[in-house]
Amino acid sequence: MIERFDPLKGERLRILDEAGEPRSDLDPGLPDTELRTLYERMARTRAADAKALKLQRQGRLGTYPPSRGHEACQVGLASAMGRDDWFFPYFRDLGMYITLGYPLADYYHLWMGNEAGLRTPDGLNIYPIAIPVGSQIPQAVGAGLAARYRKLPIAVVTTFGDGATSEGDFHEGLNFAGVFRTPNVFFCLNNQFAISVPRTRQTASATIAQKAVAYGFPGVQVDGNDVLAVFAASREALANARIGGGPTLIEAYTYRMGDHTTSDDAARYRSKEEVQEWERKDPLLRFRHYLGKKGLWDEAYEKSVQDEATAFVEDAVAEAEARPVATLEDIFAYTYAVTPPDLAAQLADLKAFAGEGRR
């Protein structure tokens, strides 16, 4: 299916139009329960995201990069991944984490300012978030090389924004992947802005997807507000990677509905009208229309989804906030496998002086 949409011709894969009307020849044919699961994951993501913003304003959580508008990208991609696949995230991936089963309490714990939240639970193949932009991309390629070397039938996914495509690591990573035909899926959330700088200032290419052509593997642009399109493209790219078919670049064309982070004010660099236009393209709204037409959505269902999402989020907040602050031992213990005497002495000095609270 991917090859039917040539990025050099500006073609974009879309299954649901803005009214939620499907193009039936591309519908991935998910059973009703799975369609509802996609919606419920998106709803949870939105609720968890809104809660994080609220907590930040109340001083209970630190600087936070909101995900609103990216739910279809995150949930569509993660829902297509298998348990053994690996994920190398960037820093705006809430729906990925929720869908892949990362404890939300851990996720909040991190953004509340404790590294313990970055300790991926055993059994989950999720690398820690990468804040230096694009730096996770060659790492995902290395994991792909390792998977190939160990003959594991898995795919390695990495996400990044449109700004990351200007970084050297994007080029180096995709170039490596093309040369070694690694089992990678490169997923760009093109949300039109790198903080304030628009997509047109990142590249003169008409699309990001077309960059894959130069690296020697397929690239496809999908409608990033259409969860079925994201799911279908991801499922195909992942399957292809797992059987040794090489990497794929997916550009999800979407919009960052919120500010870059809670420290940003997007009103300084984009118009109300533009944001309102994208509000109408809201990925949850579109999918709700689709489910409604299939008889899978009504007000009662919506209420149950929202109630469940609220409970899920509140439980996570309570759990995260109940956790203790990191001890001094904690912040020293993981610098080296075996703590050198210098560090042990620094810790002892600090403990002797600091007790609790002295600086």
Next chain:
Amino acid sequence: MIMTMVQAINQALAQEMERDDRIIVLGEDVGRNGGVFRATEGLFDRFGPDRVMDTPLAESGTIGASIGMTALGLRPVPEIQFMGFIYPAFNQIVSHVARLRNRTRGRFTVPLTLRTPYGAGVKALEHHSESTEALFCQIPGLTVVVPSSPYDAKGLLIASIRSDDPVIFLEPTKLYRAEKQDVPEEPYEVPLRLAAVVREGKDLTIVAWGAMVPVARQAADAAQAEGVGAEIVDLRTLSPMDRETIITSVKKTGRALIVHEAPKTCGLGAEIAATIGESALLSLLGPVMRVTGQDITVPLPKSEDRYYPGPERVLGAIRKLMEV
């Protein structure tokens, strides 16, 4: 067997790869060509292209990919062709290699050994002669190792590869073929984080590493003829530093001289001098002195020898210290 440092490094790599199939060598020209200094010679034929990988010419990509390999349990040994070309990978090293253990509270570690030739003295092109080891010594989580002999090179490299911490393994280009030494055939480890007293003396302590160790030896031999006994501490692991060995020696001799190729300002000598000041001040009979490279860009080969500390400069400093 009598061998050069580069042969000792090659043997260490081959023996470790033989022992552990998680070890992958990767970098520019490390495969078919065997490395520009021949450190990986023969490995490609022996272990194949999946374990001895010629990468695209991309340092950040190579180190980034090495990090990703560790996620799936491999133990990569990437080579950066010269230290002067390591900077495109600096972000991967500083932001990820050094920090992953801490930021994931031990879930992910990065047991890679990054090898790179460094230092002046082989009349190479621009960017091929710098000693910027101090940049890496300020990054918590990294282990920085520099051998000064074939024997140490083999044992330190094996210990580095077996370490669960990331190691920046700096190979002094000047010493690759400068000296031959009897190196045991079987694999062995020279422990990390342990300096060695490579020459004993009672009058002053010289702290040096890498290519400055033979320079210090020549100066110490000359000083001996003048009746001065110089002890030499070869640091071997620069970070985390074996401060105890330095302090013990300085307390014994009462005088300290640090010799390094890197520029003086914020060079590792400053850290060593501060350590001596903190822990052995009352044993000192004179100031802690440094003989180092200058705070200038390393000159091109015609002037390189004037930049680089040689035995005469070290001897001059020894004489000055002994006058105090």
